[in-house]
Amino acid sequence: MKLLLIEDELELALTLQDFLQGEGYLVEWASDFPTAEEKASLYEYDCLIVDINLPGGGSGLDILRQLKHSRPETGVIIVSARNAFEDRIAGLDLGADDYLTKPFHLPELNARLKALIRRRQFAGNPDITFGAIRVNPVKRQVYVAEGSVELTPKEYDLLLYFLANEYRVLSRESIAEHLLGDSADQMDDFNFIYSHVKNLRKKLMDRGCSDYIQAVYGIGYKFTDRIL
Amino acid sequence: MKLLNQTQYWFLLTAAPIFALAGVGMYFALNAVFQDFAEEKMEGVKTEIEAFVGIHDTLPVFFQSTDDRLEISPLTQSAGSIPIRFSDTLIYNQIEDEKEPFRRLLFPVRMKGKWVGVSILQSSIEQEDLATTIAMLLTGLFALLFGVLIWVNRRVSRRVWQPFFATLDQMRRFRLNDAAPLRLGETPVNEFRELHQTLEELADQVQRDFRTVKQFTENASHELQTPLAVIQNKVDMLLQDEAFNERQLQQLNIIGQSARRMARLNQNLLLLAKIENDQFEERSAVDLKLLLEKRLAWLEDFIAEKQLSVTTELHPVQLKINPFLADTLVTNLLTNAVKYNLGAGTLRIELDSNQLFVINSGEAPELPVSKLTQRFTRGNNQSEGLGLGLAMVKEICEKNGLGFELGFHGGAWRVTVMFNAPSIMAQHPGI
Numbered sequence: 001m002k003l004l005l006i007e008d009e010l011e012l013a014l015t016l017q018d019f020l021q022g023e024g025y026l027v028e029w030a031s032d033f034p035t036a037e038e039k040a041s042l043y044e045y046d047c048l049i050v051d052i053n054l055p056g057g058g059s060g061l062d063i064l065r066q067l068k069h070s071r072p073e074t075g076v077i078i079v080s081a082r083n084a085f086e087d088r089i090a091g092l093d094l095g096a097d098d099y100l101t102k103p104f105h106l107p108e109l110n111a112r113l114k115a116l117i118r119r120r121q122f123a124g125n126p127d128i129t130f131g132a133i134r135v136n137p138v139k140r141q142v143y144v145a146e147g148s149v150e151l152t153p154k155e156y157d158l159l160l161y162f163l164a165n166e167y168r169v170l171s172r173e174s175i176a177e178h179l180l181g182d183s184a185d186q187m188d189d190f191n192f193i194y195s196h197v198k199n200l201r202k203k204l205m206d207r208g209c210s211d212y213i214q215a216v217y218g219i220g221y222k223f224t225d226r227i228l
Numbered sequence: 229m230k231l232l233n234q235t236q237y238w239f240l241l242t243a244a245p246i247f248a249l250a251g252v253g254m255y256f257a258l259n260a261v262f263q264d265f266a267e268e269k270m271e272g273v274k275t276e277i278e279a280f281v282g283i284h285d286t287l288p289v290f291f292q293s294t295d296d297r298l299e300i301s302p303l304t305q306s307a308g309s310i311p312i313r314f315s316d317t318l319i320y321n322q323i324e325d326e327k328e329p330f331r332r333l334l335f336p337v338r339m340k341g342k343w344v345g346v347s348i349l350q351s352s353i354e355q356e357d358l359a360t361t362i363a364m365l366l367t368g369l370f371a372l373l374f375g376v377l378i379w380v381n382r383r384v385s386r387r388v389w390q391p392f393f394a395t396l397d398q399m400r401r402f403r404l405n406d407a408a409p410l411r412l413g414e415t416p417v418n419e420f421r422e423l424h425q426t427l428e429e430l431a432d433q434v435q436r437d438f439r440t441v442k443q444f445t446e447n448a449s450h451e452l453q454t455p456l457a458v459i460q461n462k463v464d465m466l467l468q469d470e471a472f473n474e475r476q477l478q479q480l481n482i483i484g485q486s487a488r489r490m491a492r493l494n495q496n497l498l499l500l501a502k503i504e505n506d507q508f509e510e511r512s513a514v515d516l517k518l519l520l521e522k523r524l525a526w527l528e529d530f531i532a533e534k535q536l537s538v539t540t541e542l543h544p545v546q547l548k549i550n551p552f553l554a555d556t557l558v559t560n561l562l563t564n565a566v567k568y569n570l571g572a573g574t575l576r577i578e579l580d581s582n583q584l585f586v587i588n589s590g591e592a593p594e595l596p597v598s599k600l601t602q603r604f605t606r607g608n609n610q611s612e613g614l615g616l617g618l619a620m621v622k623e624i625c626e627k628n629g630l631g632f633e634l635g636f637h638g639g640a641w642r643v644t645v646m647f648n649a650p651s652i653m654a655q656h657p658g659i
Contacts (some may be wrong), residue, residue: 009454012457015458015465103457103460104457106461106465107464168467168468169468171467174464186563187563187567188567189533191533192532195533196529216477218474220481
């Protein structure tokens with residue numbers, strides 16, 4: 001998987017690059033508009049992560065416009081400051097696949113990226129598996145040992161978020177934002193996550209699945225099959 | 229008070245006593261002039277009588293009118309001691325049955341070897357009447373002239389001030405957000421040209437500043453978001469580092485939470501600034517009922533967590549408002565009503581074409597209710613809220629001509645948003 005990261009802030013870009021490489025992606029980085037424009041037109045990427053505000057005479061939206069013209073099959077995730085609604089609407093109108101507002105959680109970017117790549121890979125087996133769990137994201141159906149598990153939409157979203165970020169500590173804030181969207185930060189108390197986690201765990205274990213959801217005290221949860 | 233009324237008021241206030249004084253003065257002046265005439269005439273008669281008596285040694289037979297008469301009275305004193313003098317007297321008029329004023333000239337005449345006093349009497353009633361009539365006529369004429377002057381002044385003013393009101397109207401419609409600069413048009417009147425010039429310069433300056441502030445707002449948002457995003461992402465990375473122990477991980481998480489809190493604060497302050505700067509001008513019809521239902525569904529986890537009992541009575545309402553602001557308004561109201569509710573409390577939402585009620589159980593405020601819409605004011609100190617929610621709600625209401633009321637009665641908070649608040653913009657009545 002080859003990604004182009006278009007981000008003008010050095011520290012942010014380095015962190016993202018570090019993280020994405022850790023996820024096994026091949027990441028190239030462009031820090032200004034001309035470089036980004038050049039790379040996007042010369043090389044082929046599976047996905048672009050584009051910051052809208054760029055130095056060098058153009059915006060991320062311009063790159064998106066050109067890309068959708070020349071290589072419409074490339075996935076695009078727009079990244080921009082919050083409250084820039086016009087940008088969001090313009091980005092999605094121009095054919096961006098997804099939109100993230102800064103600051104975002106890295107696991108969230110990871111989940112979005114995986115979902116996007118999954119949607120764009122028509123061929124092959126789209127199923128996600130982890131241990132005894134198999135998820136068909138097209139049908140939104142979950143199986144444990146070939147028996148189907150009925151989950152509520154939030155439990156399903158939660159499971160997919162865990163599966164996209166296996167072996168990673170996920171904070172309650174990040175889970176809440178994944179389930180509820182940006183507006184989640186309007187609330188302070190995310191105890192409700194506990195009941196969703198409890199229900200999900202119970203439904204999976206009822207089907208004979210081992211308990212993969214590990215509580216990380218004071219922080220959140222970790223989806224893992226490794227015993228500490 | 230209108231400018232014109234004010235000038236006319238002072239005009240009238242000074243003119244009225246002057247008219248009154250002029251009228252009275254005129255009366256006395258005319259009276260004096262007429263008296264002079266009468267006395268001159270009487271002196272002439274006196275000379276004639278003296279001449280007649282000198283020749284005929286008897287008084288002439290005068291006509292006997294009611295106005296002018298001649299009286300002869302024997303003198304008791306010696307001739308030398310009576311002075312020739314004028315005096316005023318009242319004489320009874322049989323026809324009119326009243327006493328009338330006369331002017332009398334008394335002088336001695338030697339007739340048939342004796343001195344007798346002769347007095348000539350001249351009625352002065354006509355003279356006084358005449359003076360009064362003329363004085364009143366002239367005063368009336370002045371008043372009429374003055375009235376006409378005021379009327380003409382009003383007509384002319386209306387025409388002369390027309391450009392002023394046109395300018396005022398343009399100023400009222402002027403929005404800082406407009407891309408076009410304020411141009412008030414040409415006028416031949418110097419004062420208005422100067423006014424236009426000054427206003428246009430001022431508007432240009434303000435528009436420039438506004439754009440700068442707007443730009444700053446956006447830049448500040450971008451610039452602040454980035455370091456916060458870096459902190460956030462670094463924390464995300466470090467949380468995965470297995471070299472940290474549990475305590476260290478928790479502290480890292482708190483750094484991440486604080487960064488997010490700061491990011492939220494920044495976003496909300498910028499949002500408030502944007503609302504204040506009227507940067508959400510685009511409006512469309514928003515289905516408030518749908519919005520409330522959507523947000524309520526969104527809050528279901530929090531409602532379930534607190535075991536709130538929710539009742540709604542929602543009628544379809546379309547409101548012309550910026551969709552994002554409508555969402556912010558509804559989100560703030562409902563999240564507040566859930567966040568600051570009691571465990572197993574109540575939440576009631578009523579919506580009709582006149583108003584929206586959000587009523588929720590809650591703790592009594594520690595601060596006066598009126599203070600809660602101020603920024604950074606929280607109902608109680610344990611709350612983790614930013615204290616911006618209600619300030620934002622109030623600001624949105626004010627910017628959209630909606631009424632807003634907040635109250636705490638009988639253990640429940642009640643927020644009312646009124647849709648038919650009287651428009652703030654008053655029509656100018658013209659001149």
